[in-house]
Amino acid sequence: MMKLRSHPRNWLGLMIGNSRLHWGKFQGETLVETWETQHLNQSPLEMGWSWLNQISPVPLFIASVVPEQMQLWQNYPKAEIITLEQLPLGGLYPTLGIDRGLAVLGAGNQLGFPMLVIDAGTALTLTGVNQNRQLIGGAILPGLGLQFSCVANRTATLPQVAFPESLPQRWSLNTSEAIASGIIYSIIAGLREFIAAWCQELPHSKISITGGDRIPLMTYLNSQYPEIAGLILDTPEAIFWGMSAMVRDRNVPS
Ligand SMILES: Nc1ncnc2c1ncn2[C@@H]1O[C@H](COP(=O)(O)OP(=O)(O)OP(=O)(O)O)[C@@H](O)[C@H]1O
Ligand SMILES: CC(C)(CO)[C@@H](O)C(=O)NCCC(=O)O
Ligand SMILES: [K+]
Structure with missing residues (x-):
């Protein structure tokens, strides 16, 4: 080959x-x-x-x-x-999602390593790679949409709530806003914590975000933690950048 x-x-x-x-x-x-x-x-x-x-x-x-x-x-x-x-990164574990691998490869190739990618999709994932293109690791939690639908589907009275356009009041006096507050403030505080911990280990790392819910998520982060939000680069095409690198370097029979 x-x-x-x-x-x-x-x-x-x-x-x-x-x-x-x-x-x-x-x-x-x-x-x-x-x-x-x-x-x-x-x-x-x-x-x-x-x-x-x-x-x-x-x-x-x-x-x-x-x-x-x-x-x-x-x-x-x-x-x-x-x-x-085929993914040209070290330290991979066999069940790592290929979407996470492609996103961190693509964003890293384009913007530089170390790279931490936040994928705000169905699941919300963080995936971090160091300057030697070794996977350091990451985290997986239910995505924004999944958290909203989960509380509605698994309780008797809680309604399905749409994503608010802006950051809700933290201390809410109605059910819909209380749900939105609980989910959103917890997610953004969690992200802040993960990003701070990552930057402590890899101070020069780039950080980027992709996935279907990245825009509302960035809106909330910007309101509450503008200094953290300011570190995050918008890379909706990160997975395709990763695919492109792998397609270019694909194996063919010689
Ligand atoms: N037309 C749509 N269909 C589904 N989800 C949508 C749509 N438009 C926006 N979204 C948002 O995108 C989120 C899903 O993100 P995305 O499409 O990146 O996920 P995905 O296809 O499941 O990919 P992954 O499996 O990598 O998370 C949902 O939580 C939803 O809020
Ligand atoms: C976490 C998801 C669902 C995100 O799309 C996907 O990357 C996946 O199925 N991953 C497998 C488990 C892992 O990445 O450790
Ligand atoms: K499953």
Whole structure:
């Protein structure tokens, strides 16, 4: 096997997340466009998606944290799976989510290592890599949306609450705001604590954020801890940057 050091001319990246599918359209190394779609109920071929290959025969590179969704792509021609084994970072553990690995690789490649990535997705994760591209570790907690839906679904009277547009009152005098306060102040205080601990060990680290809930989360962080928020770089495309690096350096039979 040899390592290619170039991208296909046109290609698609697909990150299968827990809530939805994230797509990136690339021309060589350039990310041209990203969009989201729902999870599939059947394989893309059964859905009549052969057009994806016939009309535009582009290579498709897939990374997934949802095994059942990945299964649906098994027989899809021109699809290549991006796996953790190929990820050029040290100290990985076998069950690390490929989304976390790709995000920290992508953000680090683009902005520099050490890198701490916050992924505000279905799950909220922190993933830290040092200057030698070794995984130091991270943390996983229920994401913002999951925390809101969990309290509503698992209690008799608590309502489903939408994310508030701005930081709520900490001391609330109504149920909806009390739920929002409890979840939001706890998450941002927790993040502040994790970031402070990380920066104590790796003072020169970059910190970046990605994921579907990063904008409301940054709004709350900005209001309460502007000095912490000011350290965090917005990198919605971090996972695709990571994919791009792995696609460029993929192995091909020599
Ligand atoms: N159309 C949408 N569908 C689902 N979630 C959405 C949508 N728009 C915004 N979101 C927010 O995005 C969050 C999920 O983030 P994201 O899409 O990054 O997660 P994901 O697909 O599960 O990826 P991961 O598994 O990596 O967390 C949800 O909590 C939700 O609040
Ligand atoms: C934590 C999630 C769900 C975040 O999408 C994903 O990265 C995952 O399934 N990870 C596996 C467990 C781990 O990363 O340790
Ligand atoms: K699970």
